[in-house]
Each structure stands twice: as C-alpha cells, then as structure tokens.
Amino acid sequence: MPAHEAPPAAVGFDLAAFSTDDPASPWVVVNKARPVTPNGYEPADLVYPDVPNINHQPMRQETATALVAMFAAGKAEANLDFSVLSAYRSFSSQRRIYNADIAAHGLAYADAYTARPGRSEHQTGFAVDIGAVPAACSLAACFGDTPQGRWLAANAWRFGFLLRYPADKVAVTGYAAEPWHFRYIGLRLATRLHAVGVTTLEEFFGLPGGE
Template sequence: MSYKQAVHILIFTSLLLMLAACNTSNNNSSVIENMNDTGTENENEVKEEAVEEEEPEIVKELSLPSDVLQKGDQGQSVDELQNVLIHIGYEITDSSLYDNETVWAITDFQLQTENLLATGLYDEETRLELETVLDNEISLTPGVGLAFVEEEQIDEDTKTISNPYDVLALINKQHALPADYEPIDLVVPDVRFPFVEDLPKKQMRKVAADALEKMFGDADLESLDLFAQSGFRSYERQDVLFAAYVSNHGEEQANTFSAKPGESEHQSGLTMDVTSPQVNYALVTEFGETEEGIWLQENAHKYGFIIRYPEGKEDITGYQYEPWHLRYVGIKAATEIMERGITLEEYLEEKLNK
C-alpha cells in the first residue's frame, strides 16, 4: 500500500465515523425532544390510550348504511355513505344531504359496475358492490362511467340536466335532456302492446321495464286489460313530432300537449304511456275514469311509477292532465308523491330546497 492510498483510506474511514456520529447524535436529540414533548410517563399512557380509542371510530365512519337512500335524503346514513364515497376517491362534499354530487358519484359507480343498473339510488345491490370495493381496496377512477358536469343553461329558461341516468331526474320545460342522450340499457318489456310491429317506442330502460312487467302482471291477476302504447322516444323522433304539431297547431298550443326535443320524458326511457281497449287504445283523459285508469291511480306507486301530469297541477308541470303517462321514479319517491298528491317538481323542490 502506498502512502497516498493509506491517506485516502484514512480520510474515508474518518468520514464514515463522522457520519455515524452525526446519526447517533441526531437520534439522541430526537429521543430528548420526544421526551420533552411527551413529558411524564403518565401523560404518555394517556396519549396511547387516546390513539387506541380513535381507531374503532375510523372503522365506524367507513361503515355502509343499511337503509335505502336517494336524492333529497338527509342525516347520519347519508353522511356515512358520503364518507365511503370520499374514501374510494370521489371528490364530493361531506354534506349529509344526498345532493346532486352524491347522485352523480353513485350513478358513476353503478355505470362502472357490471351487475348494477344505473339509477342514482343507493339500494341493497349497490351497497353490496360498494362493500366489495371497500373490503378489497379496489381502486376505481371517478368519472369513467359518467363525467361530472354542471347543469348548462341552453336558453333563457332551460337548463340541460347533468345526470340523465338519475331516476329522479327532473325533465320538464325548464330542464332538458342532452340532445345526444340515449340510454344504454333499453329493453322491450314483456307486456301487451296494441300493435305488432317491432318499434323503438316499445323500449324502456331495464329498471323501468322490470317494474312495468310486474305491474302489468298484477293488473292481469285483477282481470284488468292494460296495454303499453309508447315508451322510449329519441331526441330526433321528438324533433320531428314537435315540428309537425307546431305546423298544425302553432307553437304555443303544441307546447301544452307535446314537448320540445330534449324536454320529453320519453327520451329518458323511464316513461310508458298506457291505455286500454275501453278507450280504443287512445291516449285520452277518459282513460282516467276506466277501471284500468283508476287502478293505476291507486296502485302504480307500489311499482315505482307516478302519474306524472295530474289533474289540477297544470301550472306546475306545464302539461295538461295525462292519466296515461307513467314515469318511473322508484318505489320510495312514487309512494310519497302519489300518497300526498304532489308532483315531481314539488317533491324535489321540497327535498333539495332549490
């Protein structure tokens, strides 16, 4: 070993020793600081207990509520649900109100989950799928199913609704569906139609079609003769229809019995016009006085449907009485709306205070 090499090794070793010394002294000072921070041993014990107590609280915060929840609901259960949604990546506000953000997060989750129907409702099926995500720390990307967009003002008195999959979406002359919205889950319900052609208007969204089949089945048991006349209608079809009504009746008149494109509930796939042989399968107010019409008035809510344009509410809905126009909103909302004799407009205004 040369003299130079020996000096190098010596310098290197000294540096190592110095580094080691620095670390030790850092550790020592940390210990001292810690001791100063925590003070006496008794206080230490108190702090440790406090930490132990906090843990079960965190677990409790992330439990999924067992109740069925939906737009407009408030309280502890909604708060628990929002905490789970935030935990899995949704940037929503922990407001304890099932608001439009929460409806969006649930809808987006449902659209990303193969076995779920997109409704915006927090139901038993959605709870089980959320539980799987939570238990297995599965990561998902919010917005992949449904991008979050704000309502967009399209003219002086009309906004475009941001979440067309929400079964409690308000669609009327002030709230229009996006022109390009066509539901992804349209099916033909297995019920009677007064025509045989395979027309697009036979379709409804799966969640509404299932409910309609159940309702028609129960009506059959009571020897009623219900027929489905007209369900899904695309934006383009509504455009053609409305233009024809306008040229025959003028726009003001046409607007009382038909809807501008985007403003028809039929585009949502959540609606079916129903009728019976007693009124020659027509869509007329007399249908409301038939056995079928009366039965629907009393029972449609049990299957999640409301008579969307009731008599005497024309000022609120913007439409004349239509005893044949059934809209799916889910059993919980339908029951409250029909039992209280209110409209979807009144129901949502009351729940969301807007």
C-alpha cells in the same frame, strides 16, 4: 344537488341518493325548464318488455321490469289488460312529433301537449304512455275515467311509477293533464311521494317546471 333548502315533504329523506340532473338517474327531473343534458342522450339498456306494445318503442330495463309487474298486478287484482302506447323516444323522433303537432294544431297546442325536443321525459327511457286493452280513450283525457286509468292512478306508486301530469298541477308541471303518462321513479321515491301526498317531482324537489 341544488343549493336550496329541502321542501318540508322531503325532510328526513336523502335527497342526494340519486341525481335529479343526470338523465340516467331514476330521479331525473325533465320538463320545459330542465332539458335533458346532454340533449343527445340515449339510454344504454333499452329493452322491449313482453307486453302489448302498440308503437314498438323500448324502455329502460328498470322501467320494463316494474311495468311488467304492474300490468300483472292489474290483471291479477282487477282483471284489467293494458298496452304500452309509447315509451322511449329519441331526440330526433321527439323533434318529428313536435313539428308534426305544430303543423297539425299550431304552436300553443303543441306546447301544451307535446314536449319540445330535448325536454321530453320519453327521451330518458323512464316514461311510458299506457293504454287500455281493448283500446279505449287512448291518449285522451277520458282515459282517466276508464277502469285501467283509475287503477293505474291509484296503484302505480306501488311499482315505482308516478302519474306525472295530474289535472290539478298544470301550472307546476307545465303540461295539461295526461292520465296515460306514467314515469318510473323507483320504489323509494314513489313510496315517499304517496306517503306525504306530494304529486309532482317539481314540488318534492323544489325545482322549476311550468313556464
């Protein structure tokens, strides 16, 4: 763990229970300032959960188990249906997406919306972009106003997920709001963040993010 003092919200919480550096750890903090190390990392236990999966991308087993439970709860509690739009992306597929984004929209846009290769949470297998079924506002800001987007924002923590890029934390995370992007961090950490009202990993662990 970094040799800094625990932020107030983390006092009494075992910050060393999992690594924030190891890409295989559910607490890993990956952002523009903290690349996946080693940069060619590939998760060992990628699976395809039995849910609608638009781009057929796998995710870590732990992520999948929690995601299936979350989708089932959304259906049972609010009669909502969800799909996976994207999940695990390798270093090389992230590079293709980033370069295509630059070609289509320019560098500034690409850096606001798409992680540079080696700096995407999607490479860890813990990040999932979630959509509504039937499709509505896929990968768009208005997803946050759909019933699915609202339900996920309110309930994802119960399943160990974090709404990773909140609209009011762009300077902290380095990313524009992405109401569709959820990051598996495990129940212990998600419950703590919810309880103390901290909405970013950067603030909770006292780590850099936005540039």
